Amino acid sequence: MLLEVRDLHVEFTTRDGVAKAVNGVNYSVDEGETLAVLGESGSGKSVTAQAVMGILDTPPGRIAGGRILFKGKDLLKMKEDERRRIRGAEMAMIFQDALSSLNPVLSVGAQLGEMFEIHRGMSRKDSRAKAVELMDRVKIPAARQRVADYPHQFSGGMRQRIMIAMALALEPSLIIADEPTTALDVTVQAQVMDLLAELQRELGMGLILITHDLGVVADVADRIAVMYAGRIVESAPVHAIYRAPAHPYTRGLLDSIPRLDQKGQELYAIKGLPPNLLAIPPGCAFNPRCPMARPVCRTEVPPLAEVAPDRASACFFWKECLGA
């Protein structure tokens, strides 16, 4: 396994108390595999990724427990210096908003080249040549002319390509893409996603794709992990989940996708709001919104249990859910 997250807990200390953002997440990614992590805002998907990358703001954040194994070694036990050498070189991250994730006062060439300066000790001049190569690789036209341009001079799609180029610069074995296409136009989204998928195949990297866009997931992911209130509630190969979800929350998500054959009907929405992380309801966190909830759901936390080979659900009534 390339990356294994085991029973990870992350808390944030706030003025109103301790917010439990991640409550025992388990997932794993293999080389060449794409894992889509799905969930609403606040479900803990980004926080988990930040913990894996080691860029969590501490304080207020705190990793309260668990292990993160990267190529068999526990990242959480490493010294900061050691982790820093891994960041960027062996695992890299693509952020949601490319404009704010690029430094406005440095040219894109300087920022792309920085990767080689940090990890390979290259000179400015050599790193600049590498930057042009990278821009070519992510299909930015006229790379040689544009290498000295500043981020604000590029369109949204081009900027996200630059972010991808930065992440791929040193050919890491793991990429975490945190909603890489959310800030882009629909037409550009597909192009950027295709590029990412293509480069991933080429380099055989593991990809964690964090998203709330089910459309994007269906095209590129191998597996899906659905998160709710800081836990994985369902994990399955992508096609299985689309055919028959084994958790009522997943079902709700799938039902709320607008479909052409439903024209004129009311669009389904999951009732209620995501739970307050300061006060997660007892039992199953989803029970106040769940159409299938029974008394046991309010008292006991359903474990994430295997329901079929390579499939797990954290619902007591997964059978009903599958059959429904």
Added chain:
Amino acid sequence: MPEPEPQPYDPVGPGENEAVAPTGQGGAMDLALDEAESLEKPLDPDPSAPRERARSLWSDAWHQLRRNPVFVISSLFILFLVVISLWPQLIASGDPLHCELSKSQQGSSPGHPFGYDTQGCDVYTRTVYGARASITVGICATLGAALLGSALGGLAGFFGGWGDSLLSRVADIFFGIPVVLGGLVFLSVVTSTTVWPVVGFIVLLGWPQLARIARGSVITAKQNDYVQAARALGAGNARILLRHVAPNAVAPVIVVATIALGTYIALEATLSFLGVGLRPPTVSWGIDISNAASQIRNAPHMLLWPALALSLTVLAFIMLGDAVRDALDPKLR
């Protein structure tokens, strides 16, 4: 990849559309076309096509400053001051320390347009030579305060923790020292006639202000996504601070330092006026104003010229600071 086909004449050139139009403008279709186009027929850089120069915050600011009359006038005047403080002989042939008591308090005469002071020294020459002390103190004190303040404030803001709390309290203590009273106490024990004790005192009182500004703007800058992105790419603290945070945090420090320069010059004159700043034989506007103040009824010209020079100089730096702030703070545009 298909051969680039001959294209109809396009004065802007391919790829250029993108450089000029920021993402915000133009609808979704525009952008899609743009993107699709650049993918379909990449790389046809027409060398003859005019290309907009890459413009950073700094070149943008410079662009705006050049067209601002306030900036042009104040910076020309400051340039003039710097030149005459380096080479006062250029416009004043006399010796500021050569005085003839027989001409005490005489009005203007040919060759001596500003007249004479009580000691019979030429007021014009002394006013010209007085620029040197003011400019030296102003620039040195500002550099000292800005470097010390932004280094301490920047580190405190970046790392936070107990060092930050300690620095903030120490800065508060220095803020609490009343400027004139502090000057009277500290500088009255100094016997040196150079400018350095005064510069040192101003740095001592001035750094907390700049440290606060630097601390605040570093805290703002370090919360930017690109700082987290740089961390995710494996950049260490030193690189993040120097290359990603500092360039994005330095603008407010520059603005406040420029305005502070004017007030430091006024402060030097104040201290010299009170007799604890610069001392004779150093020529200073503050000293001359002090000497002239008691004679204001008999010989107002003695007070007028050094006071005017001082006011104009302070005003020029404050106006410069204002212009720089307008140029560097995009939110005010």
